[in-house]
Amino acid sequence: xxxxxxxxxALFTTPFSHTTDFTxxxxxxxxxxxxxxxxxxxxxxxxxxxxxxxxxxxxxxxLHDPVPAHLIPHFIVNxxxxxxxxxxxxxxxxxxxxxxxxxxxxxxxxxxxxxxVIEDLLCELVGYYADTLKAPRWINTPExxxxxx
Numbered sequence: 001x002x003x004x005x006x007x008x009x010a011l012f013t014t015p016f017s018h019t020t021d022f023t024x025x026x027x028x029x030x031x032x033x034x035x036x037x038x039x040x041x042x043x044x045x046x047x048x049x050x051x052x053x054x055x056x057x058x059x060x061x062x063l064h065d066p067v068p069a070h071l072i073p074h075f076i077v078n079x080x081x082x083x084x085x086x087x088x089x090x091x092x093x094x095x096x097x098x099x100x101x102x103x104x105x106x107x108x109x110x111x112x113x114x115x116x117v118i119e120d121l122l123c124e125l126v127g128y129y130a131d132t133l134k135a136p137r138w139i140n141t142p143e144x145x146x147x148x149x
Contacts, residue, residue: 011028011031014051016054018061020058022063025058026059028051028055029052029055029059032052032055036048036052087128091129094128094129095129098122101121101125102122105118105119105122
């Protein structure tokens with residue numbers, strides 16, 4: 001019996017290489033990560049992780065390259081966007097990220113080189129977490145205290 005290809009299965013066959021534009025690589029990474037979160041099948045999860053890892057490695061190698069001329073028009077706007085990309089997880093979620101990374105380091109399951117990267121990430125996340133928790137929440141005005149959004 002034939003199986004109907006799903007959106008996840010299409011991700012396994014999406015071609016990419018060192019010649020793929022960084023914008024396509026970024027889109028692919030995003031699709032793999034979202035599919036990974038939604039996936040329940042361990043085999044598919046491993047395949048998605050493999051594809052994500054490969055795509056991230058290719059993307060990483062392009063970070064210091066100039067933007068290709070044919071892509072420059074896509075990065076020019078007449079007005080600033082209403083919303084720019086920002087990392088803004090809820091504080092409880094951020095705390096969980098920090099805790100899981102800490103537990104991963106405690107388990108000593110990673111090679112030293114990978115552990116160092118996780119330590120750096122954990123340091124950045126904990127700093128951001130602490131800053132978020134200690135940030136002002138209200139502003140004093142003549143009308144009284146107003147919540148800062």
